[in-house]
Amino acid sequence: MMHNPSKVKQKILKKFIMGLRSCNSSHENLSVSERRRIIKLSADLALASVRNGSRRWSRAIIEEASRSPDNKGLVQQMLGSDGDNHLPGPIPWEGRSDRNGAGHVTKSKSVVAASSKKIVKRCRRVRRSNGRAPRRNEAASIAKRLVKKRTQLLKDFVPGGRDMDDVSLIEETLDYMVWLRAQVDVMRALACSLPTTSS
């Protein structure tokens, strides 16, 4: 899925540093939280731009970032040099663009645990009412429902996931997982290589 990881990471790093420069050059005194926001945005945009718009999740990251006026400058700076390469061409089966949200939302563990408990309770109820283990097709439908539920949760974690059908979602997830991992590796490598001592 990623042919040359270290080359990819170098590209991500170069783009990332391009964005980081704006932290130092544009304003003298940025607050820590604003600096953090720009750093995270630079990393996300670096990833999306290196992926080059060939995946829905990468286009979703760029679209969502472009929506906020605060980000316009950074988006331009990081993606402008490559030209407008968001879409390789019109994609007929894609519907409306994502108007819903600001990208991925982290679900708390308690939400996931609560819905899992509900499903298990439902399974136990079915078993008790029959007086024996559920028949094979009942177990299969419960399994299908679980898969459906978990697939819905996954939509919130993948950029642009809310507008995807289930098959696209999992294909996008497979790709996103690997590339997101590369982004984290780059950020960690940068953090570890910078000197920590301050005067």
Next chain:
Amino acid sequence: MSSRSRSSRQGSSRISDDQIVDLVSKLRSLLPEIRNGRRSDKVSASKVLQETCNYIRNLHQEVDDLSERLSQLLQTIDPDSAEASIIRSLIM
């Protein structure tokens, strides 16, 4: 994108059993815990999806933590001066 994948998506947003098996096995092979831990044949599709959500959520958390850490480190460091040595260190 092959035409085969396009036609399988036409008119249906529900995932078929064969597609589940194929895609979930790919997900499973990417997940560190499942790959290193239990026997792969015992892990269900829903478990794989759950682990995938956890994995991505953890990665997002790492991005946030690293952004925080970098925001403190970069207060004094000029990214340009660090770039050359860092890129060198990343060439594995």
